[in-house]
Every structure is written in structure tokens, then in C-alpha cells.
Amino acid sequence: MAEAHQAVAFQFTITPEGIDLQLSYQALNQIYLSGVRSWKKRVSRMRNRVIKGVFPASPSSWLFVAIGILATMYMQSDPSMGLIAKIQHLHVSLSAQGQTMVSALVFSTLLWLSLILALRFCLKLLLSYHQWMFEQHGRISNTTKVWVTLVRLFSSRKPLLYSYQTSLPHLPVPTIKDTLSRYLESVRPLLTDPEFERMTRLANQFESNLGNRLQRYLKLKALWATNYVSDWWEEYIYLRSRSPIMVNSNYYGMDFLYVTPTPVQAARAGNTITALLLYRRKVNREELKPVRLHSTVIPLCAAQCERMFNTTRTPGTETDVLQHWQDSEFVAVYHKGRFFRLWVYRAGRLLSPREIEYQIQKILDDPSPPLPGEEKLGALTAGDRIPWAQTRKQYFSSGVNKRSLDAIERAAFFITLDDEEQGMKGDDPAGNLDRYYTLATDAFQLGYTEDGHCKGEVERSLPHPQRLVWDIPSEVQTQALSSLAVAQALADDVDCHVFPFREFGKGRIKKCRISPDAFIQISLQLAYYRDRCGFCLTYEASMTRLFREGRTETVRSCSNESSAFIKALEAGEGEEKCRRLFRLASEKHQNLYRMAMTGAGIDRHLFCLYVVSKYLGVDSPFLKEVLSEPWRLSTSQTPVQQMELFDLKNHPDYISLGGGFGPVADDGYGVSYIIVGEDMINFHVSSKHSFSETDSHRFGAQISKALQDIMTLLSADTKTPSKGAAQSQSKKLL
Numbered sequence: 001m002a003e004a005h006q007a008v009a010f011q012f013t014i015t016p017e018g019i020d021l022q023l024s025y026q027a028l029n030q031i032y033l034s035g036v037r038s039w040k041k042r043v044s045r046m047r048n049r050v051i052k053g054v055f056p057a058s059p060s061s062w063l064f065v066a067i068g069i070l071a072t073m074y075m076q077s078d079p080s081m082g083l084i085a086k087i088q089h090l091h092v093s094l095s096a097q098g099q100t101m102v103s104a105l106v107f108s109t110l111l112w113l114s115l116i117l118a119l120r121f122c123l124k125l126l127l128s129y130h131q132w133m134f135e136q137h138g139r140i141s142n143t144t145k146v147w148v149t150l151v152r153l154f155s156s157r158k159p160l161l162y163s164y165q166t167s168l169p170h171l172p173v174p175t176i177k178d179t180l181s182r183y184l185e186s187v188r189p190l191l192t193d194p195e196f197e198r199m200t201r202l203a204n205q206f207e208s209n210l211g212n213r214l215q216r217y218l219k220l221k222a223l224w225a226t227n228y229v230s231d232w233w234e235e236y237i238y239l240r241s242r243s244p245i246m247v248n249s250n251y252y253g254m255d256f257l258y259v260t261p262t263p264v265q266a267a268r269a270g271n272t273i274t275a276l277l278l279y280r281r282k283v284n285r286e287e288l289k290p291v292r293l294h295s296t297v298i299p300l301c302a303a304q305c306e307r308m309f310n311t312t313r314t315p316g317t318e319t320d321v322l323q324h325w326q327d328s329e330f331v332a333v334y335h336k337g338r339f340f341r342l343w344v345y346r347a348g349r350l351l352s353p354r355e356i357e358y359q360i361q362k363i364l365d366d367p368s369p370p371l372p373g374e375e376k377l378g379a380l381t382a383g384d385r386i387p388w389a390q391t392r393k394q395y396f397s398s399g400v401n402k403r404s405l406d407a408i409e410r411a412a413f414f415i416t417l418d419d420e421e422q423g424m425k426g427d428d429p430a431g432n433l434d435r436y437y438t439l440a441t442d443a444f445q446l447g448y449t450e451d452g453h454c455k456g457e458v459e460r461s462l463p464h465p466q467r468l469v470w471d472i473p474s475e476v477q478t479q480a481l482s483s484l485a486v487a488q489a490l491a492d493d494v495d496c497h498v499f500p501f502r503e504f505g506k507g508r509i510k511k512c513r514i515s516p517d518a519f520i521q522i523s524l525q526l527a528y529y530r531d532r533c534g535f536c537l538t539y540e541a542s543m544t545r546l547f548r549e550g551r552t553e554t555v556r557s558c559s560n561e562s563s564a565f566i567k568a569l570e571a572g573e574g575e576e577k578c579r580r581l582f583r584l585a586s587e588k589h590q591n592l593y594r595m596a597m598t599g600a601g602i603d604r605h606l607f608c609l610y611v612v613s614k615y616l617g618v619d620s621p622f623l624k625e626v627l628s629e630p631w632r633l634s635t636s637q638t639p640v641q642q643m644e645l646f647d648l649k650n651h652p653d654y655i656s657l658g659g660g661f662g663p664v665a666d667d668g669y670g671v672s673y674i675i676v677g678e679d680m681i682n683f684h685v686s687s688k689h690s691f692s693e694t695d696s697h698r699f700g701a702q703i704s705k706a707l708q709d710i711m712t713l714l715s716a717d718t719k720t721p722s723k724g725a726a727q728s729q730s731k732k733l734l
Helices: 002-009 025-054 061-074 083-088 096-127 142-154 176-190 193-224 230-239 265-285 303-307 353-365 377-381 385-395 399-409 429-433 474-492 506-511 516-532 560-570 575-597 603-616 621-627 696-715 723-733
Strands: 010-015 018-023 311-314 321-324 330-335 338-343 414-417 494-501 538-543 552-556 633-637 669-676 680-688
Touching (some): 176 560, 193 621, 230 603, 330 353, 353 414, 474 494, 494 696, 516 538, 516 575, 516 633, 552 575, 560 575
Antiparallel strands (some): 538 552
8 A cells, every 4th residue: 555655646747837846734644643553562672661661670770779879978978989970970071960970870880781781680580480380289389489579579560571581480491311211211111122222222322422511512502592492393393394384384273153143244254354454553662461370470471472464484595584574564365376465554544354354355255266277386386495495586575476475475464365254164164174264353352243243333435455467477377286285185184073071070070189181181191092902102292481582392191100090990900099190190290290390301402402413414223213202193282372361161152162273193193182271171172184094083982982971080189188289379370
């Protein structure tokens, strides 16, 4: 829109009398208002930098320090112990009184900055304390009680979204000995005695020879870098992968389970786009509250919010690159094989939901067909990365193709308008869930009119959505069809089963004094054992956002304790023994999860040691074998967010199914689950049709049965407290 305004704002013609300049004041006004919005954002960012820069103090605290110093000097006392007098000698051009005043203000500023650094250092020390996680129920130490008081004191102000970033501790590097010990313990239930003895020898050889050398380099990186894992993890696990992103990397999110807020597609898109843009505005202005550990005052790293919008992944022959732009005033829209640019700001004002609906309806009503090669063009991004990188460089680096691709890549985000309705409707609602992908909007905040349209008025002079133009040669069309075939084969191979488990939820699990996550993870172990007649290396994603730029760590859920319980249960041993073994397995899982959260995991440390070995050009048989082990059961819990926006008890139909991902191993399962409310757990199970021994529907049935069997076992014994309640007790204290 800005380019169009510039084109019509200044028009001139050359006549015999000279140049006849014509100005469009309406267009100039649009440009002026857009510029005002841009400057407001710059001022806001500058203001936020100042507020974050002095956190945990406030900018106004400087005034109190300065007044305190001046008041002390007025009382004929020198709080600087001679420093103010030394500073006075630097102001020879001022009067004596002026020198004193300026010197006092300079000293006050230096003292204020020193206090800020001291406060920040103290806050970092406080946030480095994690022992509270491991304390048992009813046995909170005095140290933890004092720590809680101090953390609350530092959290009394209203911080911005990123205020805590510089105060978060750095992720610690575990010792080689501890990591290897934990690794060997994790693989013990998966190996025979000879296999375990062999792996133990490899680990000991690695520790005594190459391991310590690699560890020294890694510690050096940890001293220099903000996080010794995150940049390598992003580059080597994500960006350097040359296989298709779809299924292998991307995840999906799903809409409300039982409710469709409106039957009008354009209205749903209007509210969804508005909700996302309002959220982006809060992120940009840092108006969102800092993310905290659930039910506590402990802050988590918010770095992942920085590239949530205005970001694209540009392909390369060896590695992809993430590109981020500070702002974008438009979104990209795809409908029936055509691409559009939709401006969502006009004269610096965000369009209302009704206006965005009006613009979306124009796209839906547009009868124009796709240009030659345009309909399948998006498939280039869904195939292998190298062909897309080569095609992009050759055919999309200049001209009309570059301009149109820039409009997509620089958009705030991308919207696809489907041709067919999805959801819990039709003759097969359960089957529809397995094909349902879409994004939920915030129906409670924006809402709809009685006839299903967005609220608000429409400015009829809005410019039409801009149809993007392409010049697609036959070579590109051929490559698009090839990439589409790769993506289609990958998608068709995914066996996805989504189902809600309604028999019970976390409410009943908690009555058994068991962590809901531990309960579900052990149930997944039991389901896999019954499905495949054995145990496997299991991945559960845990977060390390207690540390700056922390991402994830692996919890190896298959433990000696969980294996012992499952064997006893399947062998038909006594219920009392099985209950005792289950509680031991639950406590072990909780401990593994806490260790992963506090930087004492296994896999990220070994991964970084492997990267160092590659940089040094040395091979490690131990690391090579460890990193090639397949994760046949990959699991993750989807956290429930934005629960403060609506009351689930009063609106039980507004339940989201969460999201999921593809299987990590070709012969394995991917399982995502979301614990919703007190009485429901939603599961997403994925596998591959190409491996005949896996079946997502069969495994889903095994999960349901395992959950019920374990609950039946525990239902007769709900009095014995578990150490697993330690974390919840500490959270109550926090």
C-alpha cells in the first residue's frame, strides 16, 4: 500500500510553461500517518530498552538516589568518601556551586548504575537456585523459604516481557562423569548384559581419553556464549537438515473440538488475523507479562517470542537461514491456487475485524484463475531443501518473481483459506479429527455478531487485496510438481490418529497423589510394551527455559523403575507390589524431569560434545553410536496457554485438541498430548504406513487401555502420599 501511495502522491507533467506538479493530499496524509506509526514504534522500543536496561530497578529510582546524595551533602556530609571532590576537578569551566552539583549528579548516576548491576547479580544468583524442585512434601527447607521471600521481593514490580532476560542464569555444563553415568543408567533396560558391558567400556574409554578434551572446549564456549546449546541445536538439528520440513520438523495446532464460533469463513479469518496481530502488538510493545513457571513467580526465558512473527526460513544448499524483520503491515493469503497480499494497516491504523473480513471476502469472491504454474508453486517449499534453494536462487532472485516472493516472506504471517470445511462434523466426526488442521481464534475476546460476522464498521474505500503476479517458466513448474510428489508421498505415509480420552483426567490422577505427566508417560511405556512386546528409547521433551535462551532437553522416560513396574504388571504379580513399583517409577520420572529442567540432562550435553568433535576433526565411536540411536517413541505434552481469557468450567465446549507432530523414527510413534481441565486428555498419535508393524489407531487403543488399567490398579490405594507431590507443594509456597 505504501508503494501505491508513493506512486500517486506525486504526479507531474512537463509543459511548455514548465513542470506541472500535482499532489494527492489524501495519499500524502496516508504516508504521514504511516510514518507517525513507525516513529511511535521506535520511541516505544527505545523506552522499553531503557526500562529493561535498568531492571530490576526503575528509571525513576535514579531520582531518589540523586536526591539522597544531594540531601546528604546539604547536611555537610560526604557520602562519596572523596570521589565527588575528585570529579569536581574535571569541571574547571563551572562555578564552584555548579561543579558541586554536576559532580554530585555524576556520582549519583555511577552509584545508581552500580546498584543496578548488584541487584541484577543478586537476582541471577536467586534464579540459579533450583533445590526447591527436589524437596519433599511438607519438608520445605528454611533456605527455600528465604529464597521464596527474596524472589517475591524482586518480582514486586511490573516487568516487561523481556525484563528478566539479562538476569536469567546461563545453562550449566554438566560434568562428563555425571552425564555418562546418567546415560548408562538410561539405556540399561534396553540392552542385554553383553550389550551393556560393551557400552560401558565405550563410555569409560571416551571419558578417559577424548571426552575431557572436548569438555574443555565446551566449557570455553559456555563462558563466551549466552547458551552453549541453543545456537548449535537450531543450526544442526533444524536449519542444516536437507529433508522436507513438513512432518519431519513442523508441528500442527488444532481448533476447538466441539464449537465452531461462526459458519462464515471470512469472518473466522478476520477475527483470527486480528487476534494474531493484537498478540503481535503486545509482543512488540512487550506488554505481555513475562512467562513464568506454572503457578510460581519464577520467570522463564522469553527469547522464543522474538521471532514469532515477521520471520521466514530462507533455503540454502548447505543450511537454511532465518530472516526476521522488525515490522510488517500486511499478511500473505493463499486461496484456490492464488497468492494475495492483504494490507492490514491503513494510515497507521490496524483494520477492524470487520474490515479484514470484508477484504477476505473479496479474495473468496475473486473468480480469476491461477496464473500458469501458480497453483502448485507453494510445493517448492514442501519438498527437499536443496532443489528449492537452487530454484529460488535461479528464478526468484530478480524481477516480478522476487517482488512477489518478498511479499510472502516479509509478511507478518501466512494464511491459507481452505476449500473444504473440516472439524467434528459429517458422517464420521471421529475420522474427521484425523484430517483436521486449523488455527483456533480467540472467540471470547473479539466475538461475532448474531449473523456470524465480525464486529465493527467497514471503510468502503479500502484498497483491494493485491494479487501477486508470477512469471513461472516450465523448469520451475516441473520442479514444483516434483517437490509436490515428494511432499504428497510424505504426507500420505503419515498414519495420524487424534482422539480425546474422557474416562478421567488430571483431577482423578491427582487424587492418587501422582503427577499427571508421570502417570501418562508410564502409561505410554505400558502401551508400547503391549504393542511391540518390548521397551524402546523414549523421548519426552522438557524445557530448559529457566536459563537464558534455553530451549528443550530430553527426558529419557524409559527407566529401570518403569520397566520393572511394567514387567511386574504384565506378569500378574500382586497388586500391592505393582502399586509400590509404580510409585517408584513415578518418583523416578519426576526426578528425571526436574534434572532435565535444571540443566542436568543427558542428550544436549552429548550432542554438543559431538559437534565439538566434528569441529576438531576427531571421531568418537561412543558419541557416534549414542547419536545414531533411534527414538522409537517420541512424546511431548502441549501446555495449556491463555487460560485466563475464558472460564473452561462455564464454557466446557471450548476445548482445544492441542497439536501434534510426525514420528521421529520410521518404525516408531509420535505421541503428543494435552491435559485439558480436570477430566479430559487429548492425544495425537502418528506413525508411518510404510512400516507394517506400527498402527496409530491400534496404539491409541493401547494407550486408552493402559491409562485405565493403571487407574484401576491405583484406585484402591489413594492414601499413601508420594514424593511426586514435592514439586506441587513447593509451587504452592511460591
